[in-house]
Amino acid sequence: MNAAWAYPFIFVAGMLQAVGASMGGQLNKSIGNPWLATSISFMLVLFLTVALFACMPKPLPSVGDFAAMPWWAPLGGIVGAVAVFAGFLLIQKLGAGPVNGITITANILASLAIDHFGLFRMEQHEMNPWRFLGAVLMVGGVTLIAKF
Template sequence: MNAAWAFPFIFIAGMLQAVGAVMNGVLNKSLVNPYLATAISFLLVLFVAIALFACMPRPLPTVADAANMPWWAPLGGIVGAVAVFAGLILIQKLGAGPVNGVTITANLLCSLVIDHFGLFHMTQHSFNGWRALGAVLMIAGVTLIARF
């Protein structure tokens, strides 16, 4: 992907994540059962992923690629499901702003720790005053959105 498209793509993905959380909240409210709503939501994602794979099956991993994969790499979907489930059951009660704001802020704070220590095979980016200021401003912004 061309680097010029990376940030607009991420921006649109972030907007869609906010919209998706609200849609999942309505799905949960309509179906009454959060586990059924979660299953339906992820089943649709599975169908889209299978369709995309069927259209673009290359490249495929080698046996060595699979053997060298860290044990925790496939767990990303399950980890992400926790955030989806939390939004699904809480967004109708708390509102889109606070739920998405706290989710994004928690994501950012955890990302700063991952970057600082180079966890999960990420390139290390040391924590500094500017990053700390950004984190404080995020927390302040979410606090304002949640309170008012």
């Protein structure tokens, strides 16, 4: 994979996450039910992904692919839905900065543990002083954003 396009793509995706959380918060405010707001949001994602799959149906997994898959692999969407629901529920109360800052900082801290220990079959990337400093700076930065 060519990293020249990967990092800008991830950057834009991160920006869209902040926009999406704010949009979802407004959806929740408009209809008054965070469960329904989350359901509407995920239904649109489901329709989009099914349409994209219909346009590009290959490659398809084999029975062996399913058999080799860890039991927990399909749960990623449900785990991600917790963050979406929390954003929908709390972004109007706390603001986009604190909600997204805490979400991203928690993501970084968990990611550093996943990398360090090689959890979920990820390639291991050991903790070092620079990664630790980055985590401390993230916590400090989001604390300032949430407080002020």
